[in-house]
Amino acid sequence: PPSLAPRRxxxxxxxxAQRNQAARREAALAEAAGEREAGLRVAESRLEEALASAARLREQLDLTRRRLAEAREELQLRRGVAVRGETGPADAVDRALYEAAETRVMQLAVENTRLRDQLADLDAVGRESxxxxxxxRRRIDEQIGEIERREALRRALEAAREKLEAEKAEQVDRLAYLRTQAEKAEAESRLAKAQVARLAANIRALKEQVKRLNAALEASEAKAEGAETLVLDARLNSALVRKIDEMRRFRSEFVGKLREALAGQDLVRTQDDRFYLPAEVLFLSGxxxxDKDGQQHVRRIGRALTDVAARIPExxxxxxxxxxxxxxQRLRDRSRYKTNWxxxxxxxxxxxxxxxxAGVPAERLAATGFGEFHPLDPADTRDAYRRNRRIEFSLTRK
Known part of the structure; x- marks a missing residue:
């Protein structure tokens, strides 16, 4: 229905909007993961730089240690010369060189200590890095795990939402179908009420016509002679009898045609001037x-009536x-009809x-409903209920 289009x-x-929001969340998660990956690369680069600096310091420390060892050897040699008391023209020069070597050894020792401290600091920085x-890395792994968990949860929620949307769409379609059926039933009820109203109007008109005929007949009887009245009555009665005989003959012919159309099924039942079919052969309960078989039976009735109607005088x-x-019996609560009527x-x-x-002119048909108020069998048994559920057909004059 059009009213459902805005809801859909x-x-x-x-x-x-939910898909766009999910896409934005995924993009934000990807961006955060990229930033963390970039931070990891920067940290690794800094660690590599610290390790390279430590390697360079170790080389400098080794070089300083070698120089210190050489200076100590030279200092030991010069100390040996001084201890032996060797003197000569170069004694003053040797003493100066000894002092210079000793100063160099002290400087190298200081440099060695400094480099060793720097190396220890770099090692500490390296270990800390x-x-x-x-x-x-652990945080990144944990965050990646959390991202994957949230993504799995998001997919599960998305699947659940889609399932709910599908169920909602199914319920909307079911509601539309029920509304259509309700509108159809309401239209049928309005049509039936209109036909009942027309029938009531026809009955009132017939009553008025009978009243006028009775009045005219009484006036005619008052004015006419007894012999003329008898002749008139005889003529009227004769014409009426002829019409009744014709209608009875065509009714019998119609019933015969109907029995031929439904031959072998033993479905037609007669009651006075009417015949009927059990409701079970046409409709489901309530x-x-x-149903399919019921439609076939009604079409056969239509063909039989059309065949007979072609020979009925105008x-x-x-x-x-x-x-x-x-x-x-009371209708079920879920029935679309409130009463048996x-x-x-x-x-x-x-x-x-x-x-x-099936081809029967609409002006030759009349539909009425009597509910449970005209039973064939008044007993409260299943067989009586089955007999009373019926569709009656009566070929008669208007």
Whole structure:
């Protein structure tokens, strides 16, 4: 229905917004993972620089140690010369060189101590960087795990949401179907009420006509002579009898045609001037929708009536009444009809509609419903209920 289109459009917009939000979350997570990866690379680069600096310091420390060792050897040699008391022209020079070597040894020792302290600091920085790098890697692994967990949760939620959306769409379609059925039932009820109103109007008109005829007959009887009255009555009675005989003959022919159409199924039942079919052969319980077999039976009735109607004189104004009857059992709560009366009217209307589709003129048909108020069998038994659930047909004059 048109009223559902805005709701579906709003639902589609909601789904698009959720998809866009999920895409933004994924992009933000990817960006955060990229930033963490970049931070990890920077930390690794800094660690590599610290390790390179430590390597250079170790080389400088080794070089300083070698120089210090050489200076100490030279200092030892010069100390040996001084101890032996060797003197000569170069004694002052040797003493100066000894002092210079001793100063150099002290400087190299200081440099060695400084380099060793720097190396220890770099080692500490390296260990701290490695610890930070390991901690950063653990954090990144944990965050990646959290991202994957959230992504799995998001996918699960998305699947659940899609399932709910599908169920919602199914419920919306079911609601639309039920509304359509309700509108159809309401239209059938309005049609049935209109037909009942027309029938009531026809009955009132017939009563007025009978009243006028009775008045005219009384006036005529008062004025006419007894012999003339007898002749008139005889003529009227003769014409009426002829019409009744013709209608009875065509009714019998119609019933015979109907029995031929439904031969071998033993479905037609007669009652006075009417015949009927059990409701079970046309409808499901509590329903006014003709099933497949019921549609075939009604079409056969339509063909039989069309065949007979072709031979009925034009001055014989006839009509086929279709009357719906039910049993006295209460309808189920889930039934679309509130009373058995409404169900009987809806069934009669359904038969009339299919007869029109089968070629019977609509003006030759009348649909009425009597509910449970005209039973064939008043007993409270299943067999009585089954007999009372019926569709009656009566070929009669208008």
């Amino acid at each position: 459009a709003a639902a589609e917009r909601g789904r698009d 490695e610890d930070r790098l390991a901690a950063l 329903s006014a929708d003709l 001055d014989l104004d006839w009509v086929l009444r279709v009357d719906g009857h039910t049993d006295r 409404e169900l009987s009217v809806a069934r009669a209307v359904a038969v009339v509609r299919l007869l029109v589709e």
